[in-house]
Amino acid sequence: MALRHFLTLMDLSPQELAYLIDRSITIKRELAENGPVYTPLKNRTLAMIFEKSSTRTRVSFETGMTQFGGHALFLSPRDSQLGRGEPVGDTARVLSEMVDAVMIRTFSHESIESFADASSIPVINALSDDYHPCQLLADMQTWTECRGPVKGKTAVWVGDGNNMCHSWINAARQFDFHLRIACPEGFEPDQDILEAAGSRVKIVRDPLAAAEGAHLITTDVWASMGQEEEQAARMASFKGFQVNEAMLDAADDDVMFLHCLPAHRGEEVSETLLDDPRAFVWQEAGNRLHAQKALLEFLMVGRID
Structure with a gap:
């Protein structure tokens, strides 16, 4: 099987991404019906490198590997030589000799690219400052589960043109839907990423106005990890740009609201929005497990047809 990495949604074809969404829905259904009896990754190890804190990412990848019969190995900067200045490429070469895949959650996207260039095993971007593609797999699974095919529909991103926004732009390209971005001046997404979407x-x-008639509305915190000192300025x-019930009322009757979490109630979302029946954030969070299991299977085993 040829080596594949998953650093952005653009690393897979639209057909492969559609397969992953279908596969994740199947994996979720079979787990609910039969329990964790399917173990395609028995005796396989996933190294998980975390330079940023995490709840959903760590729990979903670690649980996914366990349910698939494998093992997940947690590495923080304190637990590896990366934290003491070992070159990224050297660490990649060492881990390639010992484990079966690597998941990285870090700041610099260029570091993940450098790691992948030196790696002979699959590398997964579990969040960088530029992209969060694993979250979008869960988001597309949730949208598809709840509302059917997303092709031709309209989604709205409200807030900062950050890593999540970039991945939503790539998703619009790969899954063929329309995306409206509502952001203040000075907080636009990367121009090259935007232009590539046409x-x-x-x-x-x-x-x-962006929400009018939309089928899905989503947002993220206003100050991401590493931007805490900008919190007050960003609040202003x-x-x-807070997403609230009135904004959803302006959208399509079947509108969905998603949020990658954690959410700051009373800031980017109203105090009560996560409890609105149009919000699917808990299902979305749970789907991180199933979407990433489909991804791990795809990268280490291949397609299951």
């Missing part, structure tokens, strides 16, 4: 993606400055800049 007419599928556009910026709309008024969030309420994003005033008026």
Whole structure:
């Protein structure tokens, strides 16, 4: 099987991504019906490198490997020589001799690319400053489970043009839906990523106007990890960009709300929005487990047809 990495959604074809979504839904259903009896990764090890804190990412990958019969090995900067200055490529070569795949959650996307360039085993981006593709697999699974095919539909991103926004832009390209981005001036996504999406993606400055008729609305915290010192300034800049029940009322009757979590209630979302029946954030969070199991299977075993 040829070596494959998953650093952004663009690393797989639209057909492969569609397969992963279908496969994740199947894996979820079979787990509910039969329990964790399917173990395609028996005696396989996933090294998990965390330079940023995590709840959903660590729990979902570690649980997924356990349910598939494998093992997940947690490595923080304190637990590896990366934290003491070992070159990324050297660590990649060492781990390639010992484990079967590597998952990395870090700051610099270039570091993940360098790691993958030196690795002879699959490398998964579990979040970088530029992208969060694993979250989008769970998001696309949730949207598809609840509303059917997403092709041709309209999603709205409200907030900062950050790593999540970049991955939503890539998702619009790969899954063929329209994306409106409602962000304040000065907080736009990367121009090259935006331009690559062409007419599928556009910026709309008024969030309420962006929400009109939309099938899905999503957002993220206003200050991501590493931006905590900007919190006060960002609170002022994003005033008026809170997603609330009124914004969902302006959307399609079957609108869904998603949030990658953790959420700051009363900031980027209203205090009560996560409890609204149109919010699917808990199902979305749970789908991290199933989507990533499908990804691990695909990268280490191949397609199951």
